[in-house]
Amino acid sequence: MSATDEKQRKPRRPRREFTAEYKAGAVKLVLEEGKSIPQAARDLDLTESALRLWVEQTKTDRGEGRPGALATGEREELSRLRKENRELRLEREIPKKCGGLLREGDEVKFAFIDAKKALFPVASLCRHLEVSRSGYYAWAKRSESERKKSDRALGVEVLAVHQESRGRYGAPRVHAELKARGRRVARKRVARLMRQAGLRARTRRRFVRTTDSAHGHPVAPNSLARNFQPGQPDRAWVGDITYVWTEEGWLYLAVLLDLFSRKVVGWAMGERIDRGLVLSALDMALLGGPAPQLHHSDRGSQYASEDYRQLLEAHGIGCSMSRKGNCWDNAVAESFFSTLKLELVYITRFKTREAAKQSLFEYIEVFYNRKR
Structure with missing residues (x-):
């Protein structure tokens, strides 16, 4: 089959419509959260052209010019805000305040830094975890047992899954995700590595009922009857x-x-x-x-x-x-x-x-x- 025939047979992307509230949220991912247009478009399953159009329209509506047209004070303020955002992202990524890693030994902290060094400067990571850079580099040069090497490699995968869930997954869900990716590993081992890295599940709060049905409007019967698996979408x-x-x-x-x-x-x-x-x-x-x-x-x-x-x-x-x-x-x-x-x-x-x-x-x- 020729490339032209294959292109012709490929189904066209259906046209989607979006509310103003949705567009505003998508634009904020770029202008306020610091994501690139390609990354935000992938996250939301949008076309880059559509998102770029929304961003440019928002900038026009705000009366924002090109960055070079900003006054010196405005450029400095923008730079300060961007730096603050980077620091906030770093604080979210490094679980310092929860005390998890700070209570562990240097070996665990060094392993965490090793897993994160592609995302943040080693100096910043060491500062947040209260260890020395020289200590980290000395640790990195030591020979490791095969078991430790395996744990370190698996720890990186566990950390990646935990971060992809934005810190919401506990050991059972992290283990299930690794299994879905073809990684054969014991759940207890995942739990141990998460515990050593200070990664843990959240605790639930009690349910609070808020519905007020004291009104005079007609009430429909319960036709769904708890049939929560309809078998097809849009049923x-x-x-x-x-x-x-x-x-x-x-x-x-x-x-x-x-x-x-x-x-x-x-x-x-x-x-x-x-x-x-x-x-x-x-x-x-x-x-x-x-x-x-x-x-x-x-x-x-x-x-x-x-x-x-x-x-x-x-x-x-x-x-x-x-x-x-x-x-x-x-x-x-x-x-x-x-x-x-x-x-x-x-x-x-x-x-x-x-x-x-x-x-x-x-x-x-x-x-x-x-x-x-």
């Missing part, structure tokens, strides 16, 4: 709302998940927990693909409102609601929020709602939907 979506605390006050998050893939197909964030929030999440989901046969949620007034029911009906989507006071009828959505809070919200202090929005966007679109 059923489940939705729910949660809240995230910031130093500016509460931020509310509404999501819709496809039951088959467990992908977040629609989401919206805002300061108010009203029907506009869930309508925005539904709008995003409908832009992204075909409408499902069934929509399931709790009995909250937002989902039972006339506007929401009319939008479902306009797209031929059946409505299903959990039984009163039964969170298990919407267990998939509840499980997603539990994981989100365990892996992000409970371990992060958000100064502003905008900071929380960006972290949630990156968790959902970069980590959860693409890697989880």
